[in-house]
Amino acid sequence: MNFEPFKLVPVGYVRKNGETFIExxxxxxxxxxxxxxxxxIKLILWFHGSDxxxxxxxxxxxxxxxxxxxxxxxxxxxxxxxxxxxxIYAVKIHRIExxxxxxxxxxxxxxxxxxxxxxxxxxLDCPREAPVPxxxxxxxxxxxxxxxxxxxxxxEHLDGLEEVSPEEYEALVLELGPKTAVLRAKELSExxxxxxxxxxxxxxxxxxxxxxxKQRTD
Numbered sequence: 386m387n388f389e390p391f392k393l394v395p396v397g398y399v400r401k402n403g404e405t406f407i408e409x410x411x412x413x414x415x416x417x418x419x420x421x422x423x424x425x426i427k428l429i430l431w432f433h434g435s436d437x438x439x440x441x442x443x444x445x446x447x448x449x450x451x452x453x454x455x456x457x458x459x460x461x462x463x464x465x466x467x468x469x470x471x472x473i474y475a476v477k478i479h480r481i482e483x484x485x486x487x488x489x490x491x492x493x494x495x496x497x498x499x500x501x502x503x504x505x506x507x508x509l510d511c512p513r514e515a516p517v518p519x520x521x522x523x524x525x526x527x528x529x530x531x532x533x534x535x536x537x538x539x540x541e542h543l544d545g546l547e548e549v550s551p552e553e554y555e556a557l558v559l560e561l562g563p564k565t566a567v568l569r570a571k572e573l574s575e576x577x578x579x580x581x582x583x584x585x586x587x588x589x590x591x592x593x594x595x596x597x598x599k600q601r602t603d
Contacts, residue, residue: 395498432470
């Protein structure tokens with residue numbers, strides 16, 4: 386079969402000189418804006434050393450390159466030998482210095498091309514039994530406040546919930562970095578009350594300035 390090739394360009398490279406870091410190419414440094422030390426990210430690498438017709442044609446391997454392990458399809462392994470030699474790593478950013486992201490050690494070689502970087506989101510990248518199905522979340526209405534992203538539930542999924550109690554109904558998904566939490570309606574109500582109490586206890590001067598800022602943005 387003949388396939389139309391995709392074009393991928395490296396955004397950076399894996400570097401190793403006692404420490405492991407990602408060197409972002411100057412053309413893409415603006416894309417780093419928003420990443421912080423302590424963030425978990427997903428790296429998508431191109432294993433260029435495995436990029437040849439012979440290795441791309443291999444569809445079954447012995448896991449961990451151990452002949453004692455039964456052959457398995459490459460899609461069921463993390464082998465670098467595969468039709469498209471992509472590799473995915475979840476790593477923590479330990480510090481950022483200019484165009485360098487210092488990360489955990491990974492087994493990729495020095496000079497391995499990085500084709501993309503994505504922030505790790507527990508809800509999407511470490512899925513568990515999801516109390517709120519993805520299709521029921523109102524993603525366009527999500528709003529990020531500081532480091533917290535809140536995603537409400539779609540209103541069209543509220544029909545037929547007469548039998549669901551506030552203690553049971555999952556109303557809001559909260560994301561803080563890679564961590565995800567779900568608030569039930571009763572918990573959401575209690576959180577709103579607690580936040581209102583905290584707001585009322587703010588110094589009057591701060592509340593006045595917040596009110597002025599709100600008037601300017603309305």
